Each structure stands twice: as C-alpha cells, then as structure tokens.
Amino acid sequence: MASDVRPRHPLLLSIWICLLASLARAFYVPGYSIKSYKQDENIPLLVNKIYSDNTQLQYAYFDLPFVCPPTGSKHHDSSWASGQSLSLNLGEVLRGDRIKNSDFEINMGQDVECAYLCDRIVNGHDVEWAQQLIEDGYVTEWILDNLPGATSFVTVDRERKYYAAGFKLGYKDYDTTTGKPTYYLNNHYTMVVRWRKAPGSAGDNGGRVVTGFEVYTKSVDRGQRNETGCPSDLDERPNPLPLYIAPNTTDLSEQYPDSSYIPQAKIDLDQVFMNIPYTYSVYFREEKEIEWANRWDLYFNDQAESNTTHWLAIVNSIIISSILGVVCMIIWVRTTSRDTKGRGDGLLEEATLRPKRRSEKKTNGLLEKEGQDLMVDDLSDDEALEDVSGWKMLHADVFRPPALAGLLAPLVGSGFQLVCMIGGLLSLSCLGVLNPSWRGGFITVGVFIFFFAGGVSGYLSARLYKTFGGQNYRKNTLLTALLFPGLLFSLVFFLNLFTWAQASSTAIPFTTLLVLAFLWLLIQLPLVHLGSHYGFYRSKGYSHPTRTSTTPRHIPFDNTTWYSRNRLLLSVLAGLVPFAVLFIELIFVFKSVYLDKSSYYYVFGFLSIITLLLAITIGETVIICLYVQLCAENYHWGWTSFLTGGSSAVWIFVYLNWYYWTKLHIDGFVSSLLFFSYGVLACLVYGLATGTIGFLVGYTFVRRIYGGVKVD
Incomplete structure (x- = not known):
C-alpha cells in the first residue's frame, strides 16, 4: 500500500x-499552613549569610568578626536560643545557607524606637576585611517568618512597589578634600514588619500574619548616646561610622622632633582596635491590601516589566x-x-x-536470461540497487554499531536521567510546588529526582548497549552509574578544597558530602543496576x-x-x-x-x-x-x-x-x-x-x- x-x-x-x-x-x-502570631508573641529573626554579585564566595553571618556574636539567651516565650542552628534541608546546605537564631527581640505589635544590641571590638585585620566586603558589594540576608529581609523600591512612575532580597552591609564614599575612598558600616537597622489579620478562626481570635519584612539601614557614629546605648540624634541625620583606624603618630613625632616631615606610621593590625556599636528599631504597620498568600509577589514585581x-x-x-x-x-x-x-x-x-524484461549475459555463475522476468532475490545487493542513489544506498550500513558504542550508550543513559530531572523540576515549578518560600527545595528535589531516575538511566543504557551488540553488561552498568556522577562529585570535591580554605559557607560540609556519596552509591547505583539488568536480560534490543x-x-x-x-x-x-x-x-x-x-x-x-x-x-x-x-x-x-x-x-x-x-x-x-x-x-x-x-x-x-x- x-x-x-x-x-x-x-x-x-x-x-x-x-x-x-x-x-x-x-x-x-x-505553603500548607499559615503561621499566625498573637499580640506580643515573639517572632524569631533568623540570620543567614552575606553574598555578593561580584564574587562567588558566601559567608555565614555569625562568622563575621565585626557583627554582634550570639549570646545564647532565649526570648521570653521562645524555646530557641540565639546562635542555635536550624535544621536545613539538603538544598539549603548546598546553596550555602547557614541559618541561626539571633538576639533581636521582635514581638508582634510592639514598636521599638531604639534598642541596643552590643558593642563589638574589632582589630585592624577585621576592619580591613569589612572594608573589602563592602568594596565587593556584599548583601546581608535575614529571615523573618520565612520572608527574607528586603530593600524596598518603587518604580519610576511611583505606581508600584517591589522588593529586592537582602540589604547592604555598608557603603563606600569618597572624601571631598583628599579624594580617598572611605568605607562606612551599617550598624543601625530599622525593621518594618507589615501584618494583617489572619484568615479564618485564627484571625477572629486575634491572630495576625506577616505580609512583609523591610530592612532600612543606617551608619551611625559612636557619638553622643543615651543611657540605653542608642544615639540621641537617631531621628536626625547622624554622622556615619567610618571603618578607619588612625595610625599612632605620637611616637614618630617624638622620634623626629626637629623634622618637618614625619614618615607614615606602620600600623600593627593586631594591636589597633575599633569599637562598633549596634542598635536597631522595629515598627509594625498594618497592610490590608496584600493577602498572606500573595506576600511573595513583591519579590517578583520587578519581573513584570520583562513579560x-x-x-x-x-x-x-x-x-x-x-x-x-x-x-x-x-x-x-x-x-x-x-x-x-x-x-x-x-x-x-x-x-x-x-x-521487468531484461537481457543479460552469463556473469559470475548467473544464467543468461533473455526475455525473462528477473526478481531482486536473484541478484546481488549492488545489482538490485544499481539505480538507487543517496541515503537509500546505506540500508546495509546505516544500523552498523557506532564507534565507541560502549561510551555512547552510558552517555545517552545519563543524559536521559538528566532529562527526567529537568522535566520534573520544571513541572513542579510551574505547578507552584517549588517556589522561593521552600528555601532549597529546588536543589533538594532535583538531587533526589536525579538519583531515583537511575533505574530509567540503566534501562535505556543497557538496551542501547545490547542493540549495539555489546556483551560486557557489567562494564556498561558501571559506566552508566559512575561516569557522570563520579565526574560531578570529583569536581565538587576539588572546588571544595578552595572554598574550605576561604572559610566560606559556599563550601559543602564534609558530612553533606558523605550524604551525597551515600545517595549515589547506595541508592542510585543499585537502581542503575536493576534497570540495566532488566534492559539487558529481560528486554530485547531495538529491532x-x-x-x-x-x-x-x-x-x-x-x-x-x-x-x-x-x-x-x-x-x-x-x-x-x-x-x-x-x-x-x-x-x-x-x-x-x-x-x-x-x-x-x-x-x-x-x-x-x-x-x-x-x-x-x-x-x-x-x-x-x-x-x-x-x-x-x-x-x-x-x-x-x-x-x-x-x-x-x-x-x-x-x-x-x-x-x-x-x-x-x-x-x-x-x-x-x-x-x-x-x-x-x-x-x-x-x-x-x-x-x-x-x-x-x-x-x-x-x-x-x-x-x-x-x-x-
């Protein structure tokens, strides 16, 4: 037909x-449940890390030597002590999160004009590092009720408001007289918590939900302060706090009393110190226009213009x-x-x-046929297809096993494993299951989909390998299970040596590497073996x-x-x-x-x-x-x-x-x-x-x- x-x-x-x-x-x-707070109930403020657009290295917030260290105390109605680490999922650890409870006292509905946090004494090395972090544009990430502390912006037409996660660690300015750069550290934080009445029965009982968390920063000098440790001129425009330690030139002037030129003093960074005071303010503002289910929309509003x-x-x-x-x-x-x-x-x-009618002479054992019908089965391949050209001439070679077929089959199997992972992640993201509120969820789900898709990878690889005429089933199974994951694990471990040396939270902890090795060798490897066994012994090669x-x-x-x-x-x-x-x-x-x-x-x-x-x-x-x-x-x-x-x-x-x-x-x-x-x-x-x-x-x-x- x-x-x-x-x-x-x-x-x-x-x-x-x-x-x-x-x-x-x-x-x-x-999410599956809404967390509501009653009046005066404590809301834990979690500190995470600092990161920058100009570098790939991240640092845990409490690892910074110039911030207030955790005291270990508990809030009045909380079971969490400051400095206590939260249990993180696999994705959070891999993305460099290091979330811990803080000493900030934030209670629902209680405004705080100013509260003293600590005075941090730092040496010259710490000041230099803070200057370098500010130079690199590092941003701080805090978390309140699963919302990252945001810097608030408005569009040019002032019709829409949107958030950018995080806030600047400090800023850089230039001296008007000398033209030299000066670095200022943000040491006062004004936090605005936006809330509304909780939906359902929780709201009828006085429950409130958090719909926004904004952080506004200031650099405030060690000037006049009241008995609480807060600056007295906070409401005005205070003088900023420069990250600078003046060299001690007294000894040099005594050493050169008659000289008009005093050489530049060399600073022993271990012997010079600076005091950095930290304070904060908290304001609660009711927000009736934003529902709790839509509170993340402000973090996405800047993308609306790109639709x-x-x-x-x-x-x-x-x-x-x-x-x-x-x-x-x-x-x-x-x-x-x-x-x-x-x-x-x-x-x-x-x-x-x-x-068709043909006239042929006797050649290579074929009888001469005059006026007789000649069928293709009576001829050789070349004679039967003598007038066929192009791709049709390859019918006897096109399914010949490719070179290095033993490598191609495992690569296709591993690639299909990745296709399953990518397809699953995109599907779950489109359904809204994987979203920014599930911090680290995208990476966590991706890792597990990849490992559990090992069975499909082994099956496809083994069946292709069998189709190509392969006989060494075990070799193909090991290549499929170890080639790409082994390369990935080796590269990550190699890069970890550099990030460990930098004391960065980007470095994956050794225990997490052991967990990944466990998932690889004890879950994926058996699944690849089962899929490969079924594809090689229970299924036929592709015909x-x-x-x-x-x-x-x-x-x-x-x-x-x-x-x-x-x-x-x-x-x-x-x-x-x-x-x-x-x-x-x-x-x-x-x-x-x-x-x-x-x-x-x-x-x-x-x-x-x-x-x-x-x-x-x-x-x-x-x-x-x-x-x-x-x-x-x-x-x-x-x-x-x-x-x-x-x-x-x-x-x-x-x-x-x-x-x-x-x-x-x-x-x-x-x-x-x-x-x-x-x-x-x-x-x-x-x-x-x-x-x-x-x-x-x-x-x-x-x-x-x-x-x-x-x-x-």
Whole structure:
C-alpha cells in the first residue's frame, strides 16, 4: 500500500504553543499552613549569610568578626536560643545557607524606637576585611517568618512597589578634600514588619500574619548616646561610622622632633582596635491590601516589566522552529512520498522490485536470461540497487554499531536521567510546588529526582548497549552509574578544597558530602543496576528494519561537500540554531544567577515553553543534519546526532565567557575558578540532556525512513 503520511503543519503546533503560553507565569503555592502570631508573641529573626554579585564566595553571618556574636539567651516565650542552628534541608546546605537564631527581640505589635544590641571590638585585620566586603558589594540576608529581609523600591512612575532580597552591609564614599575612598558600616537597622489579620478562626481570635519584612539601614557614629546605648540624634541625620583606624603618630613625632616631615606610621593590625556599636528599631504597620498568600509577589514585581521580552522570546522561538519544521516536512515528503515511486524504496531488504524484461549475459555463475522476468532475490545487493542513489544506498550500513558504542550508550543513559530531572523540576515549578518560600527545595528535589531516575538511566543504557551488540553488561552498568556522577562529585570535591580554605559557607560540609556519596552509591547505583539488568536480560534490543552487511561500505568523501566530510564542524555550527531559541531567556537566567542575586527568577512558565520549543528545534536540527549526511552516503550518524543535539552547549559556554568579561566584575582567583568550573558543569549537564534528545530523535528518524513503506 502506498503511504498516506500527512505531517502536521507547523502553524498548528504554533497555535497549541501559544495556548500553552497563556499559562506562562508560574503560580505560587505559598505553603500548607499559615503561621499566625498573637499580640506580643515573639517572632524569631533568623540570620543567614552575606553574598555578593561580584564574587562567588558566601559567608555565614555569625562568622563575621565585626557583627554582634550570639549570646545564647532565649526570648521570653521562645524555646530557641540565639546562635542555635536550624535544621536545613539538603538544598539549603548546598546553596550555602547557614541559618541561626539571633538576639533581636521582635514581638508582634510592639514598636521599638531604639534598642541596643552590643558593642563589638574589632582589630585592624577585621576592619580591613569589612572594608573589602563592602568594596565587593556584599548583601546581608535575614529571615523573618520565612520572608527574607528586603530593600524596598518603587518604580519610576511611583505606581508600584517591589522588593529586592537582602540589604547592604555598608557603603563606600569618597572624601571631598583628599579624594580617598572611605568605607562606612551599617550598624543601625530599622525593621518594618507589615501584618494583617489572619484568615479564618485564627484571625477572629486575634491572630495576625506577616505580609512583609523591610530592612532600612543606617551608619551611625559612636557619638553622643543615651543611657540605653542608642544615639540621641537617631531621628536626625547622624554622622556615619567610618571603618578607619588612625595610625599612632605620637611616637614618630617624638622620634623626629626637629623634622618637618614625619614618615607614615606602620600600623600593627593586631594591636589597633575599633569599637562598633549596634542598635536597631522595629515598627509594625498594618497592610490590608496584600493577602498572606500573595506576600511573595513583591519579590517578583520587578519581573513584570520583562513579560513583553519573554513573549518576544517565545515568538522568536516559534518562528525558528516553524521554519525548521517546514524543512523537515519537505524532507519527510521526499523520503516517504516521492521516493515510493522509484526502485529500492520501502523495506529495502524485504520489498520486491516489479518484474521487468531484461537481457543479460552469463556473469559470475548467473544464467543468461533473455526475455525473462528477473526478481531482486536473484541478484546481488549492488545489482538490485544499481539505480538507487543517496541515503537509500546505506540500508546495509546505516544500523552498523557506532564507534565507541560502549561510551555512547552510558552517555545517552545519563543524559536521559538528566532529562527526567529537568522535566520534573520544571513541572513542579510551574505547578507552584517549588517556589522561593521552600528555601532549597529546588536543589533538594532535583538531587533526589536525579538519583531515583537511575533505574530509567540503566534501562535505556543497557538496551542501547545490547542493540549495539555489546556483551560486557557489567562494564556498561558501571559506566552508566559512575561516569557522570563520579565526574560531578570529583569536581565538587576539588572546588571544595578552595572554598574550605576561604572559610566560606559556599563550601559543602564534609558530612553533606558523605550524604551525597551515600545517595549515589547506595541508592542510585543499585537502581542503575536493576534497570540495566532488566534492559539487558529481560528486554530485547531495538529491532532494525534492515539487515547489516558484514563488510562496511566505503564512504565517498572525495567528491562530497565540506559539511559532509567534517561532521564535528557541522554539529557545532548547527548548535547555533537551538542557541538562538534559548538566547533571550538565557539573559534573564544569567542576570538572576550572576548579575542580580537579590532577585528571584520565577517565570518557570516561560522557561518551560522555551524548553519545549528548544527540544522541538533540536529534533528538527538533528533531522536536517542527518538527512544531509545520509544523502552524502555517510552512515556514521550515531555520534553526529548526539553531538548536534548537545552542540548548543558550546555556544552557551562562549556566551558565558563573554558575560564574564563584559557584564560581571568578579575578582579573585577562587571566585573566577568557581564561576568557570560551575559554568562548565552546567554546560555539561545541558549538553548531555540535549545530546540525548538529539540521539533519540535521530535514531527514531533513521529507523522510520529506512523502515519505509511497501510498494504495491
């Protein structure tokens, strides 16, 4: 029967994607229970860490030598002592969180004009470090009722208000007379807690919920203070507190009494000290316009202006995908419709050519046949397909196992494991399950999805390995379970040596590394083994529509084009197309991860649509590249499809380098090492996932066109 293949028009696909795009904004599930507070009930203020856009190193707040250390005391109605660490989930530890209770006394509804916290005595080394942290633009993160302390902003038209998580550790200014930089430390904190009546019966009983937490900072000098330790001129504009220790020149002037020039004094940083007083104020303000369920919206309001750009990114992706879709349709029509009219189509091994009258002489044992019907089974392969050209001539070689098949199968298995992880994370984020209120939830869920997807990884890897003719089942299982996770674990451990040396909270604790090793070796490894055993022994290898000849066919590279001869260059250049689909959304991701860490990236609806379009574009690109390669009579399509699918990772890494040199201001060897190492790791994860998509699409395409249709 002739084929009646009718590919769907790309316009229909675009319409469906536009309908899905109406759900682009990921909604927010704030939690399962609302915490309400009664009048005068204590609200714990938690301190976490400091971080900067100009460096990759974070530090725990209580590890700073110039802040007030915890006293260990408890608040009047709280069971938590200051300095007590909270139990953190895996994601919080991996992202560098170190959350502890503080000595700040905050009680619902009680305004505090000014409260004294402590006087911190620091030496010269501590002052220099504080200056360096301010120079690097470090931001402090505090947490109240699971809300990060925010710096409040308003839009230019003053119609909307939005938050940026965290507040500055201090600021830098220049002396008007000398022009030298002076650093000022913020040592007074004005906290504004916004609340409203709790919903339901809790509100009827006097319960209140927190809907906002704003922190305003001041630098206040050690000037005149009252008996409580607070400055008397706090309501006015106080003099700031400079981080500066004046050198002692008394001894030098005595040493050079008759000299008009006194040399610059050398400061022994261990022997000079500075007193830093800390105070704070608390104000409660009722906020009736914001519901508790919507209290995180202010942290996302700054992203509302970029919605138009996100839509443009989607339109751009649809246009690129549609153009490639038209090309793929033309290829599909050529391979399934027009070619059915010629010889050698259909199931090339099984289809029978129509009888025809031929006159042949006796050659190589064949009888001379005059005026007789000659069937294809009576001829050799070359004679039967003598008028077939292009991709159809490869039917006996196209399913030949690729070179290094024992490596390709584990890579595809690991890549599919990553695809499962990425798909699960995007789905849960779009449903609102993974949101900023679940601190560390995104990383925690991602780690567990990755490890528990090991069974699927082992199954796919083993079945492909069996299809490729592999026999060493145990070797394939170990490569699948250990290759990528082992590389990941080794790189993280190596980078940890540098962050440990810097005493940074970015360093993963040794116990957490043991937990990750436990999950890897005692959960993922057995699951990979079970999946691999089932895929190798309980499942058959993927069947192919044509048989493979024993002798490989010669590939005619002499008269082919450059893109047929150089498959690697073709794959790398083809990666520009998926990169063009992802590029605009990548700008927002990089901005949130590197350039503005105080903002939250929470437009996973847009990202999910872009990811879907990216997968479609990768598939279309792979189909086009494979068709070009097969028409050039080159049957080595296995690695080409994998590399073409993942080659956009090369361009992402190029863009990452450009971003580093032109947009960021990262200083220091360790920070640069972390930036590029984790950048390479992210590109590797992306490349494995998209390379797997490319291979599976290419494998399906090759199986389909060589399966063909039978001719009447």
